[in-house]
Amino acid sequence: MDIDDAAEDARPSQVAAALIDRRGVVVGWSRAAERLVERPAAEVLRRSVLRLLTDPEAAHAGRLPDSGTTTLRCGSGKTVPVRYRVDGLRNPAFSLVLAVAADQAAESERDAALSRALLGQDSIGFVLRDADLAVVRSNLTRGAFAGPPLPVGSRLSDVMHPADAAGVEAALRGVLETGAPLAAHEQRVRSARPPYGEWSLSVSAMRTQDARGRPTGVAVLFTDATEHWQAERRRELRHRAAADIGGTLDIGRTAQDIVDTLVPDFADVAWVDLADAVLTGDEPPKTFGGGDLHLRRTAVRSADGPWPPGLLQPGEPVPPFPDLPVIRELQEGRTIVTDREALARGLTAAHLRLAVPEGGHSMITAPLFARGLVLGLVAAWRTDLPEPFEEGDTALLAEIAAHSALGVDNARRYTREHRAAVTLQRRLLPQACTSTRVMETTGVYRPASGGAEIGGDWFDAIELPSLRTALVVGDVTGHGLHATATMGRLRTAVQTLADLELTPDELLAHLDDLVFRLAGEADPAQRDVVGATCLVAVHDPVAGRCTMAAAGHPPPLLALPDGQVAEVATRPGPPLGVGSLPFEATTVDVPPGSVLALYTDGLLQRYGTDLGATTRDLTSRLAQAQSTGGDLTAIAQALMAGSGTRPPRDDAAVLLARPSPLEAGSVADWEFPADPRAVASAREAATGQLAEWGLEGNAFATELIVSELVTNAVRYAGGPVGLRMIRDEVLFCEVTDPSNTQPRMRRARTGDEGGRGLFLVAQLSRRWGSRYGQTGKTIWVEQEPAE
Incomplete structure (x- = not known):
């Protein structure tokens, strides 16, 4: 370091100054010189400056060299090495000698070397800010580091997003007021002017002070951790997608989980379109090229809250698209990154209004591809996030879409089975x-x-x-x-x-x-x-x-x-x-x-x-x-x-x-002994009850039915024999006996004297049957009431 830098970088109170004439006689002596050489002005003035030198060769030369290093003799008898420089003045009769202690010059030299090293870095950012946090010195004046340039005099709010500027300023104010340094603080920064983007910085800051220990500003060092932050963000997004997507067998819920995972960490606006056939559990049609893709907007998410009314709304069908290369690439299973301008070259204004959100500048689309079938697609836009989608985002969305497609396909196949089961269940259940x-x-x-x-x-x-x-x-x-x-x-x-x-x-x-x-x-x-x-x-x-x-x-x-x-x-x-x-x-x-x-x-x-x-x-x-x-x-x-x-x-x-209660008097029952004479009594009881109910038209058939059933009970089962008649929309006649023998209807031959009883009963009734109780059985007969 030369004497110019030493004198400039040293504190003013530590720079000794002496005014000498052409002969080298001291005609002016500063207070700093008095402290440095420990000689008052009265002792030095009007004497040659060479008398202060301990180097005899320099003293015999008769003049002081323009700059260099020498040793001065102090008033106390000690010596002090100094670095000095002789400057000429406008008046040629006088010169100004500036000197500083050699050890202080070396320290200033090291400080200057450190400053040059920091200011020359392109991977470590350095900003020196004053007490108002305005930039005093920086290595970002020409944008050599990530983010916009930081010219001298600029403030945080001039280059950062207001929310980010407020956060950084609060942290630096804390360092300035307390003196406690900030070490490796993670800070997200969004640019307020070109080049737009978002970065993650590891920030360290410490307070600067003057010679009296008063705060003068903040020195800030930071490194760009954006790549690591993006990798970590993508890893977390992959983990969240694996955990949250595919945990349900509901197609709509699975689609909503996809967009909920993407917004707001990956994109500002996202949607999922699924084939109509998928929503009902069937396989989607195999299409290639543009036209009606038979897609329906299934799930949406916007970082700003409500879904923008100008975009295609949930539940609405996706309109037919022209046969664009991007459509064919999606159908082949590729993930596509595009922007508003590229879409405008292939879509109509009506399509753009439905497909491009306000402020959307970068779009990424991936197909939901499973078992060789395109089940639908997932699309995402960045509107507030300034950086466009890049290659790492393409790989990330492709991975998420592949996992999501399996979840959607599982839900689709379950929906098909569920629909079949529901249909079968409903058909099997009664009214x-x-x-x-x-x-x-x-x-x-x-x-x-x-x-x-x-x-x-x-x-x-x-x-x-x-x-x-x-x-x-x-x-x-x-x-x-x-x-x-x-x-x-x-x-x-x-x-x-x-x-x-x-x-x-x-x-x-x-x-x-x-x-x-x-x-x-x-x-x-x-x-x-x-x-x-x-x-x-x-x-x-x-x-x-x-x-x-x-x-x-x-x-x-x-x-x-x-x-x-x-x-x-x-x-x-x-x-x-x-x-x-x-x-x-x-x-x-x-x-x-x-x-x-x-x-x-x-x-x-x-x-x-x-x-x-x-x-x-x-x-x-x-x-x-x-x-x-x-x-x-x-x-x-x-x-x-x-x-x-x-x-x-x-x-x-x-x-x-x-x-519900039976109508009063709609049931009549009797009990008879196992006596052949009971058959006539049973017929009389039955016809009498029919007359009371006004069903005389059923009397002939009922007499035959009661006669045959009671006769069989008396002959083959023994007593007691019960007879019950119930009047409702049909006429019921029941005969109960103590036998458990199953009655059988058989066809009697021409010469047989019996065997026609149950055959007659079947011919005279609508239907008949028998049931068994704890003891005995009951034979019942139904008849249509005669008008």
């Missing part, structure tokens, strides 16, 4: 509401909100002879098409067994055998999951009772007309498919106006996990709904609503039944 003169029923089925959803829950209301009704509710193990198909087989079996008029416990025993066989037919890996629970109840309106049996199924609830609601104390057997264990029947009075609620365990889960608490909640809800006097549909909906505290994870079915 939701039924109503006869003696029974009103309403059934409701609700799939679960997650998982496979559609399962094997079912209900049924089967009309039986003599105004009786079979009520059935069941739950097949598992979900999906397999469970639905198994449910259909069980429901068919229940209807067939119900037509045989078996008692509920017998019916479940036969159904248990069927499930056991189904398990044997299943794949060995699935045999343990083939099973079901079921509850069967048969209501007899004449007796006002309901007989029921359960196979591992929750007991029903009974709401009486007086408002009392209680759980029916059934004796449930094991679930269907266990085999070898009996089922027990329970009989309970069900007066007209009561509501009998049969349900699956999925309904209880809608109220919580504690079985006792959920049953109490369900009972309370039924009592409340029953007290309002609402119809069965409203009561069923109220029960199915649950507590609302948690989403249901299992499908649920509920069947409500409300018996």
Whole structure:
């Protein structure tokens, strides 16, 4: 470092000055010179400056060289090495000698070297700011570092985005006021003027002070960590995409997860367009080129909040596109980066309004490509984010789109299976509401909100002879098409067994055998999951009772007309498919106006996990709904609503039944001994009752039917013999005897004296049949009332 730099960079109070004439005589002496040489002005003035030198050669030369290093003799006898420079003045008779201690000059030289090194860096930024945080010195004056240039005198707000400038200024103010340095502080910076962009800087700052220790400004050092920040941001985005996308089997939710992942960290505006066929679970058409791509806007997201009204709105079809190269590249599975100007060259103004958001300057588009099919596309725009999409963003979106496509395809295939299962389930379930003169029923089925959803829950209301009704509710193990198909087989079996008029416990025993066989037919890996629970109840309106049996199924609830609601104390057997264990029947009075609620365990889960608490909640809800006097549909909906505290994870079915009273005098019954003379008494009783009901037109047929049935009972079964007649929309005639022998109709030969009884009964009636009780059997006959 030369004496010019030393004198310039040293503190002014440390630079000694002496004014000498042509002869080298000192005519002026500064206070700094007095301190440096420890000689007052009176001792030096009017004497040669050479007398202060310790170097005899310089003293004998007769003049002081223009610059250099020398040693001065101090007044205390010590010596001090100095660096000096002699400057000529406008008056040639005098010269100015400036000197500084050599060690201070060396320090200033090192400081200057450090300053030159910092100011010459192109990978480390250096900015010296004054107390107002204005730039004093910087190596960014010509934009040699990332970001815009920082000319001398500029402030933070002149080159940074206002929000970023406020944050940086607050941090530097803290350094200036407290003196505590800032070390490796991560700071995001967006440029307020060209070149626009966003950077991540690692900033360190320390306070500068004058000789008296007063703050003079802040020295700032920073390095560009943008590349590392972008790599970390992309890694986090990949991780979030892997965690958040594809976790649901709902197509719309999966598409929304895609745009929620991209905005606002990757882009300012994003959307997902899916093929119409994909939304319904089918495979998309294989198209190539422009035209109608059969796409629909499925999910959108804007960093500014509401979706811009000028863009294509969610749910709207994507209009036909011209045959552009970018369309073909997307259909080939490529990810495309473009901008507004490039799109304007190929699209109409109408297309641009729908496809380009306000302020959009860079666009990236990737196809959702899975199993050789283009399911749709994901597109993103940058509007507020200043930097355009680059190669790293292309690779990132391509990776996210590939992962997302698998999620969309899984959701599509589930939607197809779910739709098939729903269709099958709905076709297999009976009519939701039924109503006869003696029974009103309403059934409701609700799939679960997650998982496979559609399962094997079912209900049924089967009309039986003599105004009786079979009520059935069941739950097949598992979900999906397999469970639905198994449910259909069980429901068919229940209807067939119900037509045989078996008692509920017998019916479940036969159904248990069927499930056991189904398990044997299943794949060995699935045999343990083939099973079901079921509850069967048969209501007899004449007796006002309901007989029921359960196979591992929750007991029903009974709401009486007086408002009392209680759980029916059934004796449930094991679930269907266990085999070898009996089922027990329970009989309970069900007066007209009561509501009998049969349900699956999925309904209880809608109220919580504690079985006792959920049953109490369900009972309370039924009592409340029953007290309002609402119809069965409203009561069923109220029960199915649950507590609302948690989403249901299992499908649920509920069947409500409300018996109606029989018309007074519509039932007549008698009992006769096993005596042939009882046949005539039975005929007389039947015809008399028909006359009382005004059904004389049925008298002839009824006499023959009663005569044949009672005769067979007296002859083959013994007594007592019961006769019951029920008047309704049809005329029922029942004969009960203590025998368990199955009646059979046969064709009598010409010479036979008997064997024509049941044949006559069949010819005179609409239909006939028999059922068995605990002891004996009942043969019933239906007739159309004669007008």
